[in-house]
Amino acid sequence: MKTYKYPSPKEWTEITERPHLDTARLNKTVNDILTDIKSRGDEAVKEYEEKFDNAKLQHLAVSQEEIDEAVRSTPKELYDAIMLAHGNISRFHASQHIETKKIDTTPGVTCWQKIVPIEKVGLYVPGGTAPLFSTVLMLATPAKIAGCKDIILCSPPGADGKINPAILTAARIAGVSKIYKAGGVQAIGAMAYGTESIPKVYKIFGPGNQYVMAAKQLVSLHDVSIDMPAGPSEVCVIADDSSNAAFVAADLLSQAEHGIDSQVLLITTSEHLAKDVISQIDIQLKALPRHGIAAQALGNSKIVILKSKDEAISLSNLYAPEHLIIATDDYDELAEKVVNAGSVFLGKYACESAGDYASGTNHTLPTHGYATAYSGVNLDSFNRKITFQHLTPEGIRNIGHAVEVMAENEQLSAHKNAMTLRMSEIKH
Ligand SMILES: NC(=O)c1ccc[n+]([C@@H]2O[C@H](COP(=O)([O-])OP(=O)(O)OC[C@H]3O[C@@H](n4cnc5c(N)ncnc54)[C@H](O)[C@@H]3O)[C@@H](O)[C@H]2O)c1
Ligand SMILES: N[C@H](CO)Cc1c[nH]c[nH+]1
Ligand SMILES: [Zn+2]
Numbered sequence: 343m344k345t346y347k348y349p350s351p352k353e354w355t356e357i358t359e360r361p362h363l364d365t366a367r368l369n370k371t372v373n374d375i376l377t378d379i380k381s382r383g384d385e386a387v388k389e390y391e392e393k394f395d396n397a398k399l400q401h402l403a404v405s406q407e408e409i410d411e412a413v414r415s416t417p418k419e420l421y422d423a424i425m426l427a428h429g430n431i432s433r434f435h436a437s438q439h440i441e442t443k444k445i446d447t448t449p450g451v452t453c454w455q456k457i458v459p460i461e462k463v464g465l466y467v468p469g470g471t472a473p474l475f476s477t478v479l480m481l482a483t484p485a486k487i488a489g490c491k492d493i494i495l496c497s498p499p500g501a502d503g504k505i506n507p508a509i510l511t512a513a514r515i516a517g518v519s520k521i522y523k524a525g526g527v528q529a530i531g532a533m534a535y536g537t538e539s540i541p542k543v544y545k546i547f548g549p550g551n552q553y554v555m556a557a558k559q560l561v562s563l564h565d566v567s568i569d570m571p572a573g574p575s576e577v578c579v580i581a582d583d584s585s586n587a588a589f590v591a592a593d594l595l596s597q598a599e600h601g602i603d604s605q606v607l608l609i610t611t612s613e614h615l616a617k618d619v620i621s622q623i624d625i626q627l628k629a630l631p632r633h634g635i636a637a638q639a640l641g642n643s644k645i646v647i648l649k650s651k652d653e654a655i656s657l658s659n660l661y662a663p664e665h666l667i668i669a670t671d672d673y674d675e676l677a678e679k680v681v682n683a684g685s686v687f688l689g690k691y692a693c694e695s696a697g698d699y700a701s702g703t704n705h706t707l708p709t710h711g712y713a714t715a716y717s718g719v720n721l722d723s724f725n726r727k728i729t730f731q732h733l734t735p736e737g738i739r740n741i742g743h744a745v746e747v748m749a750e751n752e753q754l755s756a757h758k759n760a761m762t763l764r765m766s767e768i769k770h
Pocket of ligand 3: 597
């Protein structure tokens with residue numbers, strides 16, 4: 343990990359940069375696959391599955407028998423853990439329901455919103471280097487609570503042509519309607535355009551690697567809506583002398599192990615703590631089965647020593663991390679100052695793993711600095727709010743003239759006329 347001590351303003355910018363593939367080349371690769379999926383449908387999806395996942399597929403749809411078998415084969419301990427997580431995720435997302443109300447903006451003009459679930463949603467569950475069945479719960483649970491009718495899911499199969507059983511089990515528990523064996527760009531293209539087997543959806547949700555994130559961004563230009571750019575995982579930890587170095591190291595490694603392009607950032611006011619964290623990382627890294635991946639991600643990662651907590655929060659807000667852990671005793675005070683972050687974890691017991699799996703918050707979150715403008719997935723992500731209005735003659739009397747004047751000044755006479763006709767009618 344590169345260490346910055348009291349960085350210059352130029353170095354602050356450098357610290358906030360994420361590792362990424364060459365954008366032009368990435369977009370070209372992704373665009374070529376998308377174009378192929380659009381024109382050749384299932385046949386192209388199957389070819390890319392063979393190319394990228396070494397899976398020779400007869401059918402893309404997962405059968406009910408395959409799901410039954412997956413549920414049967416899921417060990418009880420794992421099944422119970424998924425159920426516990428599902429319960430907490432359900433409670434947290436159900437609590438996000440909001441009541442809308444009708445209001446008279448002025449007498450005779452009544453306006454309201456109706457919350458309507460998106461009918462057809464497509465969920466992407468990563469499976470390239472780890473079968474992220476927790477992501478099924480994070481996406482399908484709020485989709486179901488919102489009332490989405492068709493909830494389809496795509497995830498890459500293994501070389502044996504099967505999707506990991508825990509993904510299928512979580513999908514059954516969370517109420518997914520249909521599951522397809524497709525990963526990466528080909529899955530995003532299939533859900534965006536529709537193929538013979540995979541239906542076109544109105545909105546695509548879910549995280550993934552840089553190819554998946556680029557594919558979502560490209561299809562969202564013209565064809566389909568997306569939740570947000572949610573790419574390689576990241577965490578920023580703010581720590582000081584009150585923090586537990588072993589905990590901090592474990593939290594940094596927990597995100598470094600996601601992928602070689604993950605990034606972790608330690609911001610601290612304590613050089614002593616920084617040294618202890620480095621030693622702890624050395625010890626803990628060796629014991630990780632994915633130490634090769636985590637070690638590469640640490641190569642993209644940074645430790646920053648700053649003079650004050652205010653500076654630490656400013657840097658974190660500039661970085662806009664997907665996850666922020668405030669591992670100091672004065673976390674409450676610092677939390678008040680957070681303005682850019684996907685999800686925040688407070689105090690030494692709030693490890694990110696809690697939110698990744700089971701506390702109830704959503705783990706599908708904006709990366710690459712997009713937390714400056716996007717929220718993570720939540721109940722509202724699966725809804726639209728349709729506005730309604732009703733006007734009485736009194737309402738026409740109250741706003742009619744203003745509408746006429748504004749329309750006239752925008753030089754839109756037909757707009758003005760639509761109001762003028764009503765104004766004349768109510769005079770008679
Ligand atoms: N931001 C979030 O909310 C969040 C949540 C969970 C996971 N993640 C991230 O999701 C990612 C999962 O990545 P993954 O790779 O394990 O699984 P993945 O399912 O995202 O990607 C696997 C697919 O990538 C495609 N692919 C791989 N190399 C390619 C290439 N050279 N050209 C075209 N396509 C290619 C293949 O089709 C493959 O099926 C990780 O980066 C992880 O950090 C993010
Ligand atoms: N940390 C990931 C989001 O960046 C979510 C996840 C799933 N499983 C483990 N972690
Ligand atoms: Zn994680």
